[in-house]
Structures are given as structure tokens and as C-alpha cells.
Amino acid sequence: MNNTSSKYGLVSIFLHWLSALTIIGLFALGYYMVDLTYYHEWYKTAPELHKSIGLVFFLLMVMRLAWRVTQITPSHLPSHSAVERKLGKIIHSLLYLLIFIIMISGYLISTADGRGIAVFELFDVPALGSSIENQEDIAGLVHKWLAYLLIALSALHALAALKHHFIDKDNTLNRIIGKGQTLENINEKTVN
Numbered sequence: 001m002n003n004t005s006s007k008y009g010l011v012s013i014f015l016h017w018l019s020a021l022t023i024i025g026l027f028a029l030g031y032y033m034v035d036l037t038y039y040h041e042w043y044k045t046a047p048e049l050h051k052s053i054g055l056v057f058f059l060l061m062v063m064r065l066a067w068r069v070t071q072i073t074p075s076h077l078p079s080h081s082a083v084e085r086k087l088g089k090i091i092h093s094l095l096y097l098l099i100f101i102i103m104i105s106g107y108l109i110s111t112a113d114g115r116g117i118a119v120f121e122l123f124d125v126p127a128l129g130s131s132i133e134n135q136e137d138i139a140g141l142v143h144k145w146l147a148y149l150l151i152a153l154s155a156l157h158a159l160a161a162l163k164h165h166f167i168d169k170d171n172t173l174n175r176i177i178g179k180g181q182t183l184e185n186i187n188e189k190t191v192n
């Protein structure tokens, strides 16, 4: 369940892959829905789904961040260079930051008219009391361009993991799919 100094626990692994799937799904749905015409059968449903999943995802990300700060982070592998460690840290922080700004801007687009958001028709998230001028347009631009940037950075993040796996042949990718080795194995590998 918990992380150790050499491995990610089940909760971190589950939250990582569920977030990845949700981001790809929300991006694809968002991209698809903005071009739907009024008479399309998904015209109303697709944005409702996008907003509901987006708001549930916000809760998931709060849990993920809480888990992240209360758990040990597995230490870097010896094969990670100083530059890779620094770059990894910057990219990971940027990914978290972008996700939160995208979720907040999505909320601001949807509530610009003063109406709250129904989440799967289960409960409502209220709008803020007041809105700023052109809120919908400004939040819309932020949402769109940061969503593109998020997908580009996520692709870079995935490419880095593949580089570690296939070129450096280390455990970076294995650790996040639950196939990580124990600290003893890793030490053994460094010694050899």
C-alpha cells in the first residue's frame, strides 16, 4: 500500500495511472465536444460528462497530492544523472501545477454565467458569488492552451520513462507499473 524508499506502493501506482487515463479521456472529450453542433445527440451530454469527470478528478488530484506529501518518495536510481533529477523535478511540479490551473479555469468557464455545475446529477458545485469581465473567454483561452501544453509535457514525461526503460535499461518505468525491484536488487545492480 505505502511507498518505501525504493518502491512505489499500490496507492501511488493506482493514482498515477488513473490520473493519466483521466487526463487523456478529458482531453479527447474536450477536443471532440467543442465542435459539436446543436443538433448532435452529444451536444449537451458531452460537456456535462466533461465537467462532471473534471470535478471528480479534482477530488482525486487533491487526494493524490495529499498522498504524495505524506508518503516517502522512492529515491532516485543511481542511473539518473543530476540533470535528469532536476529536469524530472521541474516537469513533475509543472504537471501538477498545469492540472490544477486547467481544472480551475474549467470551473471558471462553466460558472461564468453564475450557474453552478451538476456533477453526474448527484450534487451541485456552486458558482462563486461574482465573476470578472470576459471571464468565460479568458478562462476558455487559459483552459485550451494549458490543456495542449499538459498533453505535450505528459508526452515528454512518457518519452523520458521509455528512454530510461529501453536505453538506460533501469527500473524507472518498472517501479511505476509495480514491477520495481527491491532496494537490495538495486544496490546489487549498482555494485556490478
Ligand code: HEM
Residues within 6 Å of the ligand: 023, 026, 027, 028, 029, 030, 031, 034, 047, 050, 051, 052, 053, 054, 055, 057, 058, 099, 102, 103, 104, 105, 106, 107, 109, 110, 117, 140, 143, 144, 147, 148, 150
Ligand atoms: C485535466 C483536466 C482537463 C483537461 C485535460 C481538459 C481539456 C479540455 C480540452 C482539450 C477542451 C477543448 C478546448 C478547445 O479546443 O477549445 C476543453 C473544453 C472545456 N472544458 Fe475542459 N479539461 C479538463 C478539466 C475541466 C474541468 C474540471 C471543467 C469544469 C468543471 C472543464 C470544463 C470545460 C468546458 C466548459 C469546456 C468548453 C470550453 C469552450 O466551449 O470553449 N474542463 N477541456
